[in-house]
């Protein structure tokens with residue numbers, strides 16, 4: 001049987017996510033998945049906010065009801081938090097859904113998007129999904145080169161993606177560079193600022209993207225409850241944009257794109273500042289611990305202020321596989337054109353220690 005699927009869909013690559021712990025445990029014969037540690041997907045090692053867990057338990061008995069399709073309370077709370085209005089917010093099934101919806105709004109054959117060569121891989125996939133050309137601009141020192149990205153904009157460009165801080169490099173662009181970029185952006189282009197990790201940054205390092213939204217620049221700022229808030233399994237994120245952009249997103253999304261439990265948990269998590277502070281502390285201590293470990297192993301790494309770090313280990317794929325056999329799951333980076341690197345999520349103190357010990361053993365075998 002041959003299905004009449006649109007021909008170009010056959011050539012789309014499938015996104016390769018980090019494998020779930022249970023699957024790795026099965027393959028390598030660990031009887032208890034708890035013997036493994038997963039430092040592969042930039043999840044929050046502290047888990048979800050306890051306030052969010054309580055909210056989910058409370059919400060469980062209401063799951064026969066459809067969710068609030070307009071996300072009324074969450075958008076109110078976000079507006080209050082950021083000094084904007086509910087009309088500046090669209091809520092999505094993870095920020096990944098919003099990235100795809102932005103493709104739906106702006107991209108088609110004959111258009112292009114601009115991204116950095118080592119930025120989050122989903123942008124490229126969404127470009128191809130909507131048959132737009134993907135213009136990939138080399139990074140400089142593992143950082144978005146906004147001047148070169150500006151030069152790369154063409155008449156047919158509709159979207160520019162900047163992940164800030166970027167995954168997988170952990171680097172940020174400066175406020176000054178971003179201000180300069182925004183002020184020069186041509187009227188046929190919208191800028192997507194993907195800020196999935198922004199809450200984990202110390203407040204003085206956080207970009208001022210809310211100002212761009214408030215002032216009505218052509219931006220979509222994407223944020224998520226997956227990382228700092230520890231709710232990756234629930235799938236909920238949001239876009240902040242001038243109301244015209246939010247209105248367009250609302251026209252293309254499905255009416256109940258975000259589930260009711262996720263809405264309740266997000267609302268509670270947003271209110272749990274203590275959990276965010278704990279997470280920040282765990283990340284900054286963990287980064288220092290990992291850096292000290294890498295230094296004593298004589299490894300280079302890309303300085304990071306977020307909950308993951310790129311480290312140069314030689315044959316990345318090989319080291320990834322050897323670590324996996326020891327029950328430590330990290331992420332190989334050959335897919336990003338960085339075959340000598342692995343990306344490691346910052347874990348708890350004990351997890352970081354286990355990673356460093358396993359890495360030391362693996363590198364002895366390698367060298």
Ligand SMILES: *Cc1c(COP(=O)(O)O)cnc(C)c1O
Pocket residue numbers: 042093094095096097120163166167194196223224225226227232235236237
């Ligand atoms: C993890 C991540 C996201 C978040 O995706 P969700 O769909 O909200 O889980 C978005 N952008 C980047 C750069 C990420 O690393």
